[in-house]
Amino acid sequence: MGNQELNLPMLQAMAERGEIDTIIMAAPDMQGRLQGKRVMPRFFFESVAQDALEGCAYLLATDVECQPIPGYSLMSWDQGFGDFILKPDLSTLRLAAWQVGAAIVLCDIELSGHQPAPMAPRTILKNQLNRLKTHGFTAWAATELEFILFKDSYESAWGNAYRDLTPANQYNNDYSILGTARVEPLIRRIRNTMEASGIQVENSKGECNLGQHEINFRYGPALTACDKHVIYKEAAKEIAAEAGQALTFMAKFNEREGNSCHTHLSLCDEQGSSVFLDSDGHSPSRLFQQFMAGMLRHAAEIMLFFAPNINSYKRYVASSFAPTALAWGMDNRTCAFRVMGHGKSIHIENRLPGGDVNPYLALAAMIAAGLAGIEGDYDPVPLFIGNAYEADLPRVPHTLSDARQLFASSKFVCTAFGADVVAHYSNMAKVEIDAFNAAVTDWERFRSFERM
The missing domain is CATH 3.30.590.10 (Glutamine synthetase/guanido kinase, catalytic domain)
Incomplete structure (x- = not known):
């Protein structure tokens, strides 16, 4: 397939034809690495695309080894390390052509109530x-x-x-x-x-x-x-x-x-x-x-x-x-x-x-x-x-x-x-x-x- 940035209808059509069977949902962490989940197309279209996914709040409270680290005010063991909201930015949707049958979408990290997490790198740049x-x-x-x-x-x-x-x-x-x-x-x-x-x-x-x-x-x-x-x-x-x-x-x-x-x-x-x-x-x-x-x-x-x-x-x-x-x-x-x-x-x-x-x-x-x-x-x-x-x-x-x-x-x-x-x-x-x-x-x- 040629150069491919996707919109939602295009992705859905590709999934129905069996060309896409995996959607990578990822957010950049403090180190600039992609962290997230691989989801199935049906779940993505029915539950995630117009809403969000959840992921552990420690995503913005770990070191390079992905070990939870103390000293962060908005996420800690004392607060139970609940979930962040991973809100897909559909403008970033594209083929992940280096993997068979995969697409990728980047997500913004949000707090409860869909407030942008102030320490998330993508939010910092957007501000x-x-x-x-x-x-x-x-x-x-x-x-x-x-x-x-x-x-x-x-x-x-x-x-x-x-x-x-x-x-x-x-x-x-x-x-x-x-x-x-x-x-x-x-x-x-x-x-x-x-x-x-x-x-x-x-x-x-x-x-x-x-x-x-x-x-x-x-x-x-x-x-x-x-x-x-x-x-x-x-x-x-x-x-x-x-x-x-x-x-x-x-x-x-x-x-x-x-x-x-x-x-x-x-x-x-x-x-x-x-x-x-x-x-x-x-x-x-x-x-x-x-x-x-x-x-x-x-x-x-x-x-x-x-x-x-x-x-x-x-x-x-x-x-x-x-x-x-x-x-x-x-x-x-x-x-x-x-x-x-x-x-x-x-x-x-x-x-x-x-x-x-x-x-x-x-x-x-x-x-x-x-x-x-x-x-x-x-x-x-x-x-x-x-x-x-x-x-x-x-x-x-x-x-x-x-x-x-x-x-x-x-x-x-x-x-x-x-x-x-x-x-x-x-x-x-x-x-x-x-x-x-x-x-x-x-x-x-x-x-x-x-x-x-």
């Missing part, structure tokens, strides 16, 4: 998009996810404690046609399967680390871009697993280049014209300057939404194409914010997020900071020219602990997202920090076993 709307603006976005592909299966990688894995390429394949041809059967299947699922692919390319690749998707409305991001990430892992291989989006797998997720953003007015472009047709506008000033002023405070894990901060190494300085420049890859495009295509590339980012939170943070610049009439920050790695500029927070402290104590963050969201994601970071601090690592054993 910032609604703020933009009051100014007459809409946000367009795209994310560029990098991953490292291995010849090992997920099961064998786990069994080997993720040591001695065989990357799918043995040398730097950045832009290499020859090198990427080695893995083209798998990458081609991912590209074509995404197209068949109604997610338009622009291109794929090799990257610098061994076995590292990137697949890029068409620019579009910000919420839609995030929805496609999380579906693609799930599908790519499933496709690799079916081929007996594994891929990782973790920010820093080894000491070579990490996995980035460059996040592109532009704003349009009600006529669809870029508000980042000045009336001369080629210069950044005053509004762009204010938006950029807001992102730069608050970037350190919102790093938790760009870099949510311990491992995230190991990406920020000088001369690695991952930024270490908070600056903006025109087509300058040494800066945290790179301005790209010409004329009406001018947009911001945020180079801070890694492959482990939750895209809803990253774009929400960019919009919130930019709006603070617009609403506060911030003074423009001069663009940076040169090597930002070596310049005297504000730096990226060094650790998750630093980022958490800045996030939790920020008046701007509390105003933009609300105290409940601040407390929720500060607790999420604390859980990761505590777990890491309690772990004994291979580095410590090699460093200390004999010589200490």
Whole structure:
């Protein structure tokens, strides 16, 4: 079947013909992973499509291991871990072409009375998009996810404690046609399967680390871009697993280049014209300057939404194409914010997020900071020219602990997202920090076993 985004009558007709027998209902969790249920078509059409499904409230109160964690005010053992409401957003309905006979629909997480759960990532982004709307603006976005592909299966990688894995390429394949041809059967299947699922692919390319690749998707409305991001990430892992291989989006797998997720953003007015472009047709506008000033002023405070894990901060190494300085420049890859495009295509590339980012939170943070610049009439920050790695500029927070402290104590963050969201994601970071601090690592054993 061709490129396929679905509506309800189309899905029902396909189910009646026996072409669809499974509907995946999933919501993005705090980590940006899809969590939910597989339901049968009859149940979906009769009981769910125009109503909702239920799922345990711990979906927004677990760590990466899916263990329920204390410290969350709206869901806990004391409150019995009741159910959330999973409300299907039928505009996201599409074929899950990487699975036989399956469709997928993304859901919003709601509390009792169908109130949006304030800490749900999709809700957090929607709230910032609604703020933009009051100014007459809409946000367009795209994310560029990098991953490292291995010849090992997920099961064998786990069994080997993720040591001695065989990357799918043995040398730097950045832009290499020859090198990427080695893995083209798998990458081609991912590209074509995404197209068949109604997610338009622009291109794929090799990257610098061994076995590292990137697949890029068409620019579009910000919420839609995030929805496609999380579906693609799930599908790519499933496709690799079916081929007996594994891929990782973790920010820093080894000491070579990490996995980035460059996040592109532009704003349009009600006529669809870029508000980042000045009336001369080629210069950044005053509004762009204010938006950029807001992102730069608050970037350190919102790093938790760009870099949510311990491992995230190991990406920020000088001369690695991952930024270490908070600056903006025109087509300058040494800066945290790179301005790209010409004329009406001018947009911001945020180079801070890694492959482990939750895209809803990253774009929400960019919009919130930019709006603070617009609403506060911030003074423009001069663009940076040169090597930002070596310049005297504000730096990226060094650790998750630093980022958490800045996030939790920020008046701007509390105003933009609300105290409940601040407390929720500060607790999420604390859980990761505590777990890491309690772990004994291979580095410590090699460093200390004999010589200490």
